[in-house]
Structure formats: C-alpha cells, structure tokens
Amino acid sequence: MPNDTLSKYLFHWDKKPLPWEMRVRVAYYIAEALDHCNTENRKIYHDLNAYRVLFDEDGDPRLSAFGLMKNSRDGKSYSTNLAYTPPEFLRTGSVIPESVIYSYGTVLFDLLSGKHIPPSHALDLIRGKNVLLLMDSSLEGQYANDDAMKLVELASKCLQSEARDRGDIKFLLTAVAPFQKQKEVASHVLMGLPKNTVEVPTMLSPLGKACARMDLTAVHDILLKTGYKDEEGAENELSFQEWTQQVQDMLNTKKFGDIAFRDKDFKKAIEYYSELVAMMSGPSATVFGRRAFSYLMNGQAELALRDAMEAQVCLPEWPTAFYLQGLALSKLGMETDAQDMLNDGVAFDTKRHNVWRN
Incomplete structure (x- = not known):
C-alpha cells in the first residue's frame, strides 16, 4: 500500500x-x-x-x-x-x-x-x-x-x-x-496522485504458479532449492565474522531447523526457527519465509501471514514474501487479497528478471 x-x-x-x-x-x-x-x-x-x-x-x-x-x-x-x-x-x-x-x-x-x-x-x-x-x-x-x-x-x-x-x-x-x-x-x-501506468504482468515464476494452484508440495520443493541465496548481499544475511560459542549455537539451530524443514517435520521446524529468530541480531527473510510455510502446513494461517509480512519487511521486494502472503490469505478465505498478493509477487518477479537481463 x-x-x-x-x-x-x-x-x-x-x-x-x-x-x-x-x-x-x-x-x-x-x-x-x-x-x-x-x-x-x-x-x-x-x-x-x-x-x-x-x-x-x-x-x-x-x-x-x-x-x-x-x-x-x-x-x-x-x-x-x-x-x-x-x-x-x-x-x-x-x-x-x-x-x-x-x-x-x-x-x-x-x-x-x-x-x-x-x-x-x-x-x-x-x-x-x-x-x-x-x-x-x-x-x-x-x-x-x-x-x-x-x-x-x-x-x-x-x-x-x-x-x-x-x-x-x-x-x-x-x-x-x-x-x-x-x-x-x-x-x-x-487524491492528487500520478496515474499508475505499470501493468501487472501475467507470467508467473515456478513459485508463483505453485502458489496460484495451492500446490504446497511444489512450494516446499522450491523453497528448499532456493535456500538462502535470495538474501546474498543483504545486511541481514546469515553470515558471521566472529566464531563465538553463541554464533556456533545459532548456526546449529539454523542447521536443525533446515533439516526439520527438509524432512517436512514442520512442528520441529517452527520450534528451531523460533529459537533462531530470538537468537539472531538481525532478522532473516528466509527464516521468516520458511517458518511461515511451516505454520501453513501446521494449520496456523494467521501466524503464517504474520511471518510472511515480516519476511517482506526484511526484503521489501522479495517475491517469495508476497507469494507466501497470498497462500496464507487464501487459507483464511480472503481470496481477493490473496490474488492481489499474487499479482504483487509477479510484478517483483518480473522486475527482478528485467534487472538481471539488463
């Protein structure tokens, strides 16, 4: 908005x-x-x-x-x-x-x-x-x-x-x-605003297509393959300069969370990612995104929506955050808002691909 x-x-x-x-x-x-x-x-x-x-x-x-x-x-x-x-x-x-x-x-x-x-x-x-x-x-x-x-x-x-x-x-x-x-x-x-001339594209990325058809298995597979690469170069990237015991604990917690997420043990994934969020000095969009999906799979759509929004705060133009919000809103029965989120995800996907192409 x-x-x-x-x-x-x-x-x-x-x-x-x-x-x-x-x-x-x-x-x-x-x-x-x-x-x-x-x-x-x-x-x-x-x-x-x-x-x-x-x-x-x-x-x-x-x-x-x-x-x-x-x-x-x-x-x-x-x-x-x-x-x-x-x-x-x-x-x-x-x-x-x-x-x-x-x-x-x-x-x-x-x-x-x-x-x-x-x-x-x-x-x-x-x-x-x-x-x-x-x-x-x-x-x-x-x-x-x-x-x-x-x-x-x-x-x-x-x-x-x-x-x-x-x-x-x-x-x-x-x-x-x-x-x-x-x-x-x-x-x-x-309101005295300039007319918005940007057209929302209709082409969907694989993640966008999976979210549009509510194919949660495909969404899970794509999130696994994507990993944390979308956060490369961001200030909140999961990289640590000082290998203290605290840092090692954080890395272990992240590892256990990622393993649980991979194995579809979403309840455990929520527990580990929640511990990680409390331990980290800066939030991670990917962690929030994975926990959001885990909440979805655990039947907690409102918490999933909250985490997807947090992921967007971390990376404001991250398509995945919008797609996950769309999934959560759809689960909550808010189909119009879900479609809007899907369209926003498509727009940022297209913007990202245009930047890479140039």
Whole structure:
C-alpha cells in the first residue's frame, strides 16, 4: 500500500485536504470491506480507525488485514484508546459484531470533521444542533447540506450506546451507497496522485504458479532449492565474522531447523526457527519465509501471514514474501487479497528478471 493511511490525508495533510468525493468513497469502501468480512464469517474487525485504512497504488482505499489478526476471545486487545472504545467493551471487557458498527461511526465522524473527535463530544454537538461546527471547514462548498446531515445522522446511529440500536453491516452499506456519485472520477485524481501506468504482468515464476494452484508440495520443493541465496548481499544475511560459542549455537539451530524443514517435520521446524529468530541480531527473510510455510502446513494461517509480512519487511521486494502472503490469505478465505498478493509477487518477479537481463 504505497500511498499511506487515511490518517495522513485527514489529520496530517501538507498540500490540500482530502476532497468530499474521496471521503464518501472511503466510507463506502470500508462498509463494503466489512460486509465482505461479515460474509466470510469474520464478523469482528479490531481497532477500526483511520490508521487501518490504506491507499493502494491507484489511490483506492483498502482495509488493512491487521484488524482480522487479533484474537477477540481474550477481550483485551480491541482498542488502544478508551475514548473511542465501544461501550460494551468497557462494561463487559468483550466485543460483539455491533462493536464494529460503533467503530465505523467514529471513522465516519473523522471523515466528516477532518479531526479525531471523541464520540461523546460529537454527539453533544449533534444534540446541540451545532452540526456545522462538526464539519471540516476545508470542505465548504463541496457538499450539499442534506447529504452532510444524512451522513452525520448515520454516524450518530452507529454510536448508540445500546448495540441493538446501531443497525448492522448491510444497513451501513445500504445507507452509504447513495452517496457514491463520483465513480467516474479516478481515485488517483481525487487524491492528487500520478496515474499508475505499470501493468501487472501475467507470467508467473515456478513459485508463483505453485502458489496460484495451492500446490504446497511444489512450494516446499522450491523453497528448499532456493535456500538462502535470495538474501546474498543483504545486511541481514546469515553470515558471521566472529566464531563465538553463541554464533556456533545459532548456526546449529539454523542447521536443525533446515533439516526439520527438509524432512517436512514442520512442528520441529517452527520450534528451531523460533529459537533462531530470538537468537539472531538481525532478522532473516528466509527464516521468516520458511517458518511461515511451516505454520501453513501446521494449520496456523494467521501466524503464517504474520511471518510472511515480516519476511517482506526484511526484503521489501522479495517475491517469495508476497507469494507466501497470498497462500496464507487464501487459507483464511480472503481470496481477493490473496490474488492481489499474487499479482504483487509477479510484478517483483518480473522486475527482478528485467534487472538481471539488463
């Protein structure tokens, strides 16, 4: 997601504020993404806020997958700011699907006001009929007052203290859909971004083909053959200058992990690679990649996705990291996101081959 988060464009803009049409589009896209999560039986999305909304290369808003990765059963990790936490979480320490509607209301107020206003303060402004004080002054002349009032009323409904009074995701989608009037205007234009002219290639590498057809046996074989060569020359390469006992322990742990991975003892591989990650001074993309695949084979797709993301942090343009994320997302039932990751892997594969060819 190369074009940053919604929070930057709402709260930290340095050129021009986000236009009304784009704010409405964001509201609709979030509702659409939540509806998709609901359809896939992922009804709890944690910490929905302006930092969770990202913009892709075309300027289209996307909902981060991070909100799906927290365990709602612990009842402890819903929000980092009590001023914006759903009332039921404060009362019982747990969240319910309607809690997501409450969080959507806070984001909708963010979009309307251009500020992060605590829900109680926003509701006080509405009750005092000071709606114009709530609206972002930079949007003056860009919207009809009736449209603004309807969206303010929708946000207010989302923030009702009783969960049963908030409506559901389908209600949100239906309520926001009529405001999607500017579909013919490209997102990159609304955000002032240059048009992305790079076409995603359709040719897949052997690893890409294996991931596309979910052939985990082939993926394992390719990861074995590739080894650690993709990290040659990287700062986090597994090479050590001082042969201390600590270094020898690390090399032994790596060796045992690689043997377990080769022998398809993925549970053991996870154990050894986890020890190695804790011992190393710098992370290794290959270790994270191998542990991600091991998690996949162990039926732990969320942990696999986490490690694949860590591998991408180590080597931002490493195709394998994107392919592994695609596999994990597919296992989690997020097929659209999985396809996006596959396409990104193809793009970086092609870029790499073009560099080698030149």
